[in-house]
Amino acid sequence: MPDVMAEIEELKKKLQQNPDSLIFVPLADAYRRAGMLDEAIEICKKGLEKHQSYTSARVVLGRIYSEKNMIDDAIAELKKVEAVDMDNIMVHSMLGNAYLKKKRYAEAIEQFQKVLSLNPEDLDTQEKLKEALAAKQEPEKVNKPSQPEPKPQPQAQAKVEAQPKKEEKPSDDIQKSLKAAELYTKKEDFEKAIEIYNEILSKDPENLIVQQRLREVYNFQEKKLEKLKSSKQKEEIKSNDKITAEDILDVMREAVKEEKIEEKIEEKIKEKAEVKPKEEKVAESITFDEKKAKEIEKILKDLTNIDGLVGGIFLQKDGKIIASFLPPDINANEIGKDIAKIVDKTEMSVANMKQGKLNHVIIASESGQLLFTEIGKGVLFMIGNEKINMGKMSYVLKDIVVKIKAVTK
Amino acid sequence: MDFKSLLQKIVENVDGAIGAAVIGEDGIAIDQYTTRSDFDITAAGAEYSTIISSAKKASQNFGLGKTTEVLISTEKATMIMMMMGKNLFVTLALNLDGNLGRGRLELKKTIPELEKLI
Numbered sequence: 001m002p003d004v005m006a007e008i009e010e011l012k013k014k015l016q017q018n019p020d021s022l023i024f025v026p027l028a029d030a031y032r033r034a035g036m037l038d039e040a041i042e043i044c045k046k047g048l049e050k051h052q053s054y055t056s057a058r059v060v061l062g063r064i065y066s067e068k069n070m071i072d073d074a075i076a077e078l079k080k081v082e083a084v085d086m087d088n089i090m091v092h093s094m095l096g097n098a099y100l101k102k103k104r105y106a107e108a109i110e111q112f113q114k115v116l117s118l119n120p121e122d123l124d125t126q127e128k129l130k131e132a133l134a135a136k137q138e139p140e141k142v143n144k145p146s147q148p149e150p151k152p153q154p155q156a157q158a159k160v161e162a163q164p165k166k167e168e169k170p171s172d173d174i175q176k177s178l179k180a181a182e183l184y185t186k187k188e189d190f191e192k193a194i195e196i197y198n199e200i201l202s203k204d205p206e207n208l209i210v211q212q213r214l215r216e217v218y219n220f221q222e223k224k225l226e227k228l229k230s231s232k233q234k235e236e237i238k239s240n241d242k243i244t245a246e247d248i249l250d251v252m253r254e255a256v257k258e259e260k261i262e263e264k265i266e267e268k269i270k271e272k273a274e275v276k277p278k279e280e281k282v283a284e285s286i287t288f289d290e291k292k293a294k295e296i297e298k299i300l301k302d303l304t305n306i307d308g309l310v311g312g313i314f315l316q317k318d319g320k321i322i323a324s325f326l327p328p329d330i331n332a333n334e335i336g337k338d339i340a341k342i343v344d345k346t347e348m349s350v351a352n353m354k355q356g357k358l359n360h361v362i363i364a365s366e367s368g369q370l371l372f373t374e375i376g377k378g379v380l381f382m383i384g385n386e387k388i389n390m391g392k393m394s395y396v397l398k399d400i401v402v403k404i405k406a407v408t409k
Numbered sequence: 410m411d412f413k414s415l416l417q418k419i420v421e422n423v424d425g426a427i428g429a430a431v432i433g434e435d436g437i438a439i440d441q442y443t444t445r446s447d448f449d450i451t452a453a454g455a456e457y458s459t460i461i462s463s464a465k466k467a468s469q470n471f472g473l474g475k476t477t478e479v480l481i482s483t484e485k486a487t488m489i490m491m492m493m494g495k496n497l498f499v500t501l502a503l504n505l506d507g508n509l510g511r512g513r514l515e516l517k518k519t520i521p522e523l524e525k526l527i
Contacts, residue, residue, distance in 0.1 A: 022452040029437045056436035056455040063435070087462045090435035090496065118466055124495075330471070338470060342463040346481065349456045356484025363464040366474030370467055383471060390480060391510070 004034045020050060025057045032064050040064045054352075055081045055088070062094055066101075074098050085345075089118045096128060105136035113216075174200055181213065190221040293323045295407045299400065300325035306396055308388025310368075313381045314404065315339060322378060330383075339381050343372055360397060362390050369393050375401055376408050412440035415522055416499075419515045420444060425507025427486065429516075430454045431523060434461055434496045448486070454500045457481060457488055461498060478513075489513055493520045494527045 011027040024047030031040035044061040051057060058081045065074035075098050081091045096111030112129040115122055177196050184193040197214040300312040300323060311326040319340035324332040342361075350358045360373035369384040371393050380400065384393055410418075416429040420442055428443030428450035436455035443450045461479060468476045479490045489512055490500045499520060501512050 021449065022455070023449065025436070025455060026438055026451045055459065059435050060437060063437075085459060085462075087466050088459065089462045089465070090433070094435075118462060118469075120469075335470060338467060342460070342467055345463050346460050349460060350481070350483050353453050353456050355453075355486060359482040359484065361460070361482070362478075362480040363468060363476060364478040364480075365468040365476045368468075368471065368473035370464075370471060370473070390478075390513075 004030055008034060022047075022051065022054060022057075025054070025060055028057070028060050028064065032060070032067065037064055037068045041068070053084075055085055059088075059091060059094070062091075062098075066094065066098055071098050071101050075102070087118060089115055092118070093125060096125070096132070100128065100132055100135075103135070105132050108132040109136065174204070178213075181217075185213075185217055185220065188220070188224060190217050190224070193217045194221070292407055296323035296404055297325055299403045299407070303382065303396070303400065306388075306392075308384050308386075308392065309382060309396065310385050311383050312400075313339065314375070315379055315381065317343060317377065317379060326383070339372065339379065343374075343379050360394070362393055364390055371397060373397060373401065375404050378404075378408065380404060410522065412523065412526055413442055415519050415526075416440060416442035419501060419512075419519050422515050423501070423503070423508055423512045425504040426512060427502040427504060427507075429499065429501045431493075431497060431499050432458055434458055434498065439497070448502060450500070450502055453488060453502060454490075454498075457490060457500070458498070461490065461492075480509075489516060491516050491520060494524050497527065499523060 008027065008030045011023055011030055014023045015021065015027055024043050028040045028044040028047070031037070031043060041061065041064055044057055044064065048054065048057050048061065058077050062074045062078040062081070065071070065077060075095065078091050078095045078098065081088060082095065085091065092111045092114040096108045096115065099105070099108035099111060109129060109132045112125050112132060115125045116129065119125075177200055181193040181196040181200075184190070184196065194214065194217055197217065201214070296314050300314065303309045303312050304325065311324070311330065313321060313324040313326065313332050313336070315321045315324075315332075315336050317340060319336035319338075321332045321336050326332055346361055347358055350356075358374060360371060363370040367386045369388055369390065371382045371384070373380050380397075382393065382397070382400070412431055416431065419429045420426040427445050427448050428441060430441035430450045431439040432451070432454035433439065436458040438451035438454055441451050441454075457479075460481070461476070464479050465476045468474065475492075477492055481488045481490075484505075486505065487503045487507060487509060488500055489503070489509070490498045491513075492498050499516055501516055503509060503512055
């Protein structure tokens, strides 16, 4: 405790010297560790008045509320973080625990599943998910009105006794069906997955795991439909943008009558330009002709000659792919948005810390490396396997940046 | 040795090191040591912790397994973040002319000692 008190004093001094700094977060946390929860809440709230978008402060406030057993307040605070940072594993975990305390099991299950989607090996969360699933099932069983048992006929009674007891573990058939449904989900054949889950539920309507998975598949399906819808809309706008031969012929037919060909074509171009404000906004962020894109693709392809590098993508900051060269099992269009998201997050953090421009980021993992860097208005993303290390990755980067810059000039 | 002494040792052993901290993935610092009053290592760690979860997700999407390390290089400094224990990471901030290789080596060497304190 004396250590924490000394830390509090030191942090208080720093905050007094620079009241606008972000030091209020470690100070609030130090108060929390010292058990001074009211002070911790007060300092956090004050800080958040100045730094409303500082999510780490909201996480700390959520944790303090949880410790003070102000669970509703904790949930409210953490939901604010979740709204802007959907991949925050800690927030999902804390929300799961908070919902569990409130006995809001469905929401707890949802949060624990989010944690496990980000980190499937989290044993604690696996346990908590089981606990939440069991707890959700329990009250349902308890609350069911007990029906009077029909008086069994002697023969019927024998039949009832002969029936196997309901297994706790799913039967082999169900396991096989679940696996098949998972495979269909992975392949994005949601209709078939839904069909299988519904079939299982028709036999076992209380199967919570299947209920949950079915909900997930519906979500995936909805997202896919939205994605398709938006890309279809873009396509429609695009096709509407183009001055087609048919357009020109229309104009010419009309103009021949009136002998005003040029004026009419101009009019048609203007008319088309007016319908495409959205598309123009995207296009103005970066423009690459096909030739340049091909040149970049070649540079990315050459990358794979370096031992350990498996591919690369050059994309706009909004996730639109300009050029890519990737192993066949990786779909550039599917990962573009994810890359854009992490680049955006990193840039925001670097800007918040007033660290100037972002040079590059390397993510090292058990069996490979990912690297991204900004080049002009685009982002270069490189993927390496276990044969390449951070040093070589940075070394290669310098060369690639020069080459791509030369093309994008 | 406590956290602070171990962190101090890392900073002192690496040329150009500004500070080091042990931080939770929720962005909250467990302990820290800095040599420069104008660089708030705990705030930087908290800020960059948000990137860790995205990095983990990206690694998984590419089938690269668990994320072990994240390096962020900016115009003003370089931050190395190495995962340790469960939901924790140790971070080291370096000047632009800092010895990055040495920094990574010191972190790797010290992580088992830091883990013993958890």
